[in-house]
Amino acid sequence: MTLTIFLTLSLLVGGAAFIQGAVGIGFALIMAPVFGFVDATYLPVTLLILMLPLNALVAWRERHAIDRQGAGWITAGRFFGTFLGMAVLIALSVRQLEIAVGLLTILAAGVALMSPPFRATPPASVGVGLFTGVTETATGIGGPPLALLYQHAQGPTLRSTVATCFLVGEVISLVILLVSGRITQGQTTAALFLVPAVLIGTALSRVVHAHINGPALRLAVLIFSIVSGAALILKG
Numbered sequence: 001m002t003l004t005i006f007l008t009l010s011l012l013v014g015g016a017a018f019i020q021g022a023v024g025i026g027f028a029l030i031m032a033p034v035f036g037f038v039d040a041t042y043l044p045v046t047l048l049i050l051m052l053p054l055n056a057l058v059a060w061r062e063r064h065a066i067d068r069q070g071a072g073w074i075t076a077g078r079f080f081g082t083f084l085g086m087a088v089l090i091a092l093s094v095r096q097l098e099i100a101v102g103l104l105t106i107l108a109a110g111v112a113l114m115s116p117p118f119r120a121t122p123p124a125s126v127g128v129g130l131f132t133g134v135t136e137t138a139t140g141i142g143g144p145p146l147a148l149l150y151q152h153a154q155g156p157t158l159r160s161t162v163a164t165c166f167l168v169g170e171v172i173s174l175v176i177l178l179v180s181g182r183i184t185q186g187q188t189t190a191a192l193f194l195v196p197a198v199l200i201g202t203a204l205s206r207v208v209h210a211h212i213n214g215p216a217l218r219l220a221v222l223i224f225s226i227v228s229g230a231a232l233i234l235k236g
Contacts, residue, residue, distance in 0.1 A: 001190060005038060013194050014201035017054050019221055021205025024150075024159040025112075025143035026221040027051060032140050033105055033228035036098045037235065042190055043097060044089070044140035045183050048170045049191035050198050051140075055170070057202045058163035065156035071164050073125035074132070074146070078169040081133020082176055088138040089182065098232055101139045105229030108135070108144035109222040120149045129165070137173040142166065147218075159209070 001009075012034055019026035028047060035042045059066065092100060128145045136142030146165055150158040177183050 001038075001193075006193065009034070009038065009194060010197040013050065014197040014204075017198045017201030018205045020054060020143075021058050021159075021202045022209045023218050023221070024155070024162050025147040025218065027054060028136070028141045028143055029105060029109060029221060029225040030228070032101050033225070033232045035140075036101045036232045040094045040098045040101070041184075042187055043101060044137065045174070045177060045187040046191045046194075047140035048136070048174055048177075049188065050194055051166060051170055053195060054198050054202050055163040055167040057199075058205075059160050059167055061206060062156040062160035065154065065160045066164050067120070067150070067153070067157055067161045070120050070125050070149075071161055071168075073122045074129035074149075074165045075168050077126035077129025077131075078133040078165065079129075079172055081130040082137045082169070082172050083133075084130075085134040085137025085173070086176055086180060086182075088134065089177075090180075092138075097139070098235060101141065102229040102232035104135055104139055104141050105225050105232070108141055109225040109229070112144040112148060113219075113222055115148050115151075120153075124149060129169075132165070133169065133173075136166075136169060137176070142169065144222075155209075 013031060016027040016030040019030070028051065031047055031050070032043060035047060088100075089097075128149050131145050132142035135145075143162065143166075146162045147158065150161055153161070174183070
């Protein structure tokens with residue numbers, strides 16, 4: 001990783017952390033295609049490590065609003081989905097992973113844009129958790145299904161519950177990836193260098209999260225994600 005790439009990634013990581021801290025989703029949708037362009041071998045481990053402090057801070061900041069029952073159901077589904085995601089990751093080559101990340105980014109963003117509302121019932125929560133376990137373990141992307149589940153909840157509930165589910169799920173995924181030998185020194189080193197950018201972006205989101213125009217910013221994130229995913233698929 002050259003200095004120019006490091007500085008560019010730091011700016012993007014900080015911006016993505018700011019957006020997720022403010023509206024509840026966005027970090028993986030923005031950064032997964034970016035990492036795919038830079039070096040797809042960073043996926044999903046570097047992305048998962050970077051999301052640990054981000055989601056821990058967001059969940060703690062608005063811990064009073066967490067939907068604990070819903071988070072429990074989601075985590076149950078998430079646990080079993082992790083093993084399916086691990087199988088997908090093992091089966092894909094680097095180029096196939098790039099294409100998978102691009103396709104999944106477009107699909108997830110498109111669903112988030114067009115899906116009708118539905119209630120966060122226990123069956124729906126387990127199903128979303130299962131799907132998130134597969135996609136996040138394989139590619140690092142899992143936000144849109146969770147955001148859809150809570151799209152009509154208050155902002156603090158959406159942000160804190162999604163962050164809590166992410167945090168628990170990321171720990172599960174990283175443990176399984178570590179046991180299976182899928183975590184490398186290069187992935188962890190890249191994450192450690194970029195953690196300060198995550199902390200800065202998350203801290204800045206604390207200043208504006210109660211006032212920011214969430215729907216408009218979320219729409220911009222999803223449109224950016226569709227463009228990034230398409231570019232990653234078309235990459236040489």
